[in-house]
Amino acid sequence: MWTNDLSVDNVMIDNEHKQLFMLIDNFYKGIKENSPKERLEELILGLFNYTKTHFKNEEQHMRNMNYPDLEVHKSLHASFVDQVNNYYDRLKGGKLILSIEVTNFLKDWLINHIKGSDQQYAAFERTQKSMMNIN
Numbered sequence: 001m002w003t004n005d006l007s008v009d010n011v012m013i014d015n016e017h018k019q020l021f022m023l024i025d026n027f028y029k030g031i032k033e034n035s036p037k038e039r040l041e042e043l044i045l046g047l048f049n050y051t052k053t054h055f056k057n058e059e060q061h062m063r064n065m066n067y068p069d070l071e072v073h074k075s076l077h078a079s080f081v082d083q084v085n086n087y088y089d090r091l092k093g094g095k096l097i098l099s100i101e102v103t104n105f106l107k108d109w110l111i112n113h114i115k116g117s118d119q120q121y122a123a124f125e126r127t128q129k130s131m132m133n134i135n
């Protein structure tokens, strides 16, 4: 669930984060409702694709503000994409049973990432903006 304290003061990025939470929630519901494997695959694929879109947009946003920790942030994104990809491959290969634990991993990662790393670039941007207002 997205809450105001997760805001990075950018409407586009905040909306993308909200969408990510919604996709994770749909996935969670899919598991709870014992949806067929094909439906769960579809849901995780949707989450995977939207996550990649969001990361691309967010990385461009950080590039635009000359964020100094862009490369570190990009590597965090890349490892999350790898993890989700790994889940998807194992699921397709019948080696992963999707569970609440998997969903919790996705949700916890996202919340911690937005509260931690995303808030760091938001703080950097706020400082940049306030310096521009002073000068």
Ligand code: FEO
Residues within 6 Å of the ligand: 017, 054, 055, 058, 073, 077, 113, 114, 117, 118
């Ligand atoms: Fe919003 Fe760095 O993910």
